[in-house]
Amino acid sequence: MRGLITVNNLGKRFRRYHPHRPWTLQETFVRGVRLLFPEERAWVLRHISFMVSPGQIVGLIGRNGAGKSTLLRMIAKVMIPDEGSGEVHGKVAALLELGVGFHPDLTGRENLIAGGIVGGLTKREILGRFDFILEFSELEEHIDNPLHTFSNGMKMRLAFALAIHLDPDVLLIDEILAVGDIAFQRKCLQRIMDFKERGCTILLASHDISVSREICDKVLWLDGNRTVEFGSPDEVVDRYLENMEIVGPSKN
Numbered sequence: 001m002r003g004l005i006t007v008n009n010l011g012k013r014f015r016r017y018h019p020h021r022p023w024t025l026q027e028t029f030v031r032g033v034r035l036l037f038p039e040e041r042a043w044v045l046r047h048i049s050f051m052v053s054p055g056q057i058v059g060l061i062g063r064n065g066a067g068k069s070t071l072l073r074m075i076a077k078v079m080i081p082d083e084g085s086g087e088v089h090g091k092v093a094a095l096l097e098l099g100v101g102f103h104p105d106l107t108g109r110e111n112l113i114a115g116g117i118v119g120g121l122t123k124r125e126i127l128g129r130f131d132f133i134l135e136f137s138e139l140e141e142h143i144d145n146p147l148h149t150f151s152n153g154m155k156m157r158l159a160f161a162l163a164i165h166l167d168p169d170v171l172l173i174d175e176i177l178a179v180g181d182i183a184f185q186r187k188c189l190q191r192i193m194d195f196k197e198r199g200c201t202i203l204l205a206s207h208d209i210s211v212s213r214e215i216c217d218k219v220l221w222l223d224g225n226r227t228v229e230f231g232s233p234d235e236v237v238d239r240y241l242e243n244m245e246i247v248g249p250s251k252n
Contacts, residue, residue: 002090003054003169003201005075009084011046012070043225044070048084050220050230052201054169057192059212059233060205061240062222068205071222072096072172075203090169090201093119095159095176102155104148108139111147112162119166129165136191137161138184157184164191171195171202189215209237 045067052058060068073079075086076094101118102111112133116126134140137157142150150158156176163171171192192202193215206212212219212233219236221228223243229236 001054003199004087004089005052005170005201005203006087007048007050007071007075007084008086010048010071010074010081010086011083012044012067012074012079013041013082014044015041045074045222046083046225048222048227050227052203052218054201055196055199056217057196057202057204057215059216059219060203060222061207061209061212061219061237062228066222067225068222069096069174072174072203072205076172088170091120091167092170092172093163093166093168094172094174095163096172096174097176102147102159105146107146108143108150108158112143112158115159115162116166119162121166133161133165136164136187153181153184160188164195168200171200173202174205175207209241212237 048067048071050058060071062068070079072094073096074081075088076092076096077088078094078096101115103114106114109130112130113123113126116129117123121129134143137143137160139154139157142154147155147158159176173192189211192204195202196215204211204216216233218231219233220230221236221240228243229239
């Protein structure tokens with residue numbers, strides 16, 4: 001079924017190095033070769049299981065370092081899990097990091113064309129949609145400038161405008177909306193709702209709790225490398241906020 005996401009017992013470990021790991025040859029001689037190697041492999045996520053039905057919007061919430069970005073990257077097949085599986089049915093568009101897939105020395109126009117082809121469109125198709133993409137991005141005056149002259153907000157506009165015109169079955173968004181101005185954020189959220197009505201499945205990682213309440217069908221709360229709760233936005237967000245008040249702000 002197109003748009004279905006099934007995550008089963010997903011887990012990912014990262015190497016953890018000594019805080020005084022040497023970074024130069026001289027430091028290696030002084031501190032010793034032993035510190036070059038990881039001390040351990042720590043689980044960032046483990047035993048993560050959930051299912052998202054086609055057309056649902058699921059919000060990912062949690063502290064910095066809770067594993068939201070790691071989860072999205074494994075679902076997008078950008079990162080390989082150490083255990084479990086994540087299956088996505090249909091065409092995926094992912095907004096995981098500003099500028100990923102774009103080249104800083106190419107113009108905005110050239111990046112849109114190249115990005116559209118990488119996203120599965122033919123050159124004829126991307127040129128046919130180009131004016132609509134450009135109009136949505138509101139970057140007409142800058143589109144022929146090199147990407148390295150764009151602000152983070154402008155890069156986000158370009159990336160989001162391209163992604164939504166790839167006609168995905170699944171859209172993965174990782175905090176990218178946070179760098180846009182308020183007016184453009186609302187415009188993007190409205191387009192996300194339009195996608196939902198068309199049956200697109202959306203996973204959205206955000207620290208903006210109001211977004212999770214407003215547009216999500218379910219919310220997945222991650223903390224301590226595990227799922228704390230998965231369910232109704234109001235219930236999960238309320239308990240998350242209560243927990244944050246009890247334990248205080250994250251130091252990450």
